[in-house]
Amino acid sequence: MLGPRPQSSSHTVPAAPVRPVDLACVPMPLNWKSKAKPNGKKPVPEEKKLYLEPEYTKSRATDFEFKELVTLPREIDLNEWLASNTTTFFNHINLQYSTISEFCTADTCQTMAVGSTQYYWYDERGKKIKCTAPQYVDFVMSSVQKLVTDEDIFPTKYGKEFPNSFESLVKKIFRYLFHVLAHIYSAHFKETVALELHGHLNTLYTHFLLFIREFNLVDPKETAIMDDLTEVLCSNSGNSSSASGSSGGTENGGGAAAQNHVKER
Numbered sequence: 001m002l003g004p005r006p007q008s009s010s011h012t013v014p015a016a017p018v019r020p021v022d023l024a025c026v027p028m029p030l031n032w033k034s035k036a037k038p039n040g041k042k043p044v045p046e047e048k049k050l051y052l053e054p055e056y057t058k059s060r061a062t063d064f065e066f067k068e069l070v071t072l073p074r075e076i077d078l079n080e081w082l083a084s085n086t087t088t089f090f091n092h093i094n095l096q097y098s099t100i101s102e103f104c105t106a107d108t109c110q111t112m113a114v115g116s117t118q119y120y121w122y123d124e125r126g127k128k129i130k131c132t133a134p135q136y137v138d139f140v141m142s143s144v145q146k147l148v149t150d151e152d153i154f155p156t157k158y159g160k161e162f163p164n165s166f167e168s169l170v171k172k173i174f175r176y177l178f179h180v181l182a183h184i185y186s187a188h189f190k191e192t193v194a195l196e197l198h199g200h201l202n203t204l205y206t207h208f209l210l211f212i213r214e215f216n217l218v219d220p221k222e223t224a225i226m227d228d229l230t231e232v233l234c235s236n237s238g239n240s241s242s243a244s245g246s247s248g249g250t251e252n253g254g255g256a257a258a259q260n261h262v263k264e265r
């Protein structure tokens with residue numbers, strides 16, 4: 001039996017820098033949203049994507065079969081599984097970002113860019129907030145932190161129910177955490193390699209993307225920006241049908257997310 005999910009507040013990553021944020025700009029967590037928009041400028045000829053070099057893509061912290069790791073275990077409630085994984089991914093991505101955060105500054109990353117795409121933060125009134133990448137990441141992390149520690153949204157006490165908005169909030173969280181991971185690859189991969197943490201980053205990304213796919217948490221259009229990487233990293237991680245197919249049922253792992261769709265609300 002599962003014990004109670006640990007309170008994520010106790011998992012706050014100490015290494016994550018606390019940046020001064022204009023509090024007036026911090027959006028209410030329940031309404032936060034952002035949009036990606038091409039920045040209109042001529043695309044800068046893209047630098048060669050270092051993170052696609054085989055030398056780096058083959059680096060993982062573990063060769064675990066992620067497909068098995070993301071599948072909803074029998075007897076575990078779907079929401080409970082989503083909640084526990086959301087909290088874990090949040091902590092890991094926060095930690096991974098903290099390793100390069102000293103290089104992600106208002107000077108180096110004036111906008112939240114992933115390649116030629118820019119993300120903008122929108123406050124609770126739908127007002128576009130111009131922000132640097134570190135500010136955007138702060139918005140994401142503080143909003144998610146607030147949500148995952150809200151007992152009404154991520155209940156940890158026995159018998160307490162998940163709210164109706166739970167799944168849609170989880171989807172939002174995954175979408176924003178994806179932006180953070182994509183930014184690390186696109187703007188800070190060199191530093192990650194210098195720290196010899198690209199194996200961890202690749203592993204985290206693979207696990208994260210397969211989890212997203214398994215439960216249909218993020219629109220594929222949103223993640224398309226990193227499809228080249230996803231293809232390389234995830235193609236060897238589980239899409240290759242679970243050959244030994246223990247419980248005999250799905251002979252084609254290709255249908256992938258078919259079973260555990262999270263319904264759109």
Ligand SMILES: [Zn+2]
Pocket residue numbers: 103104105108109133134183187188
């Ligand atoms: Zn940055």
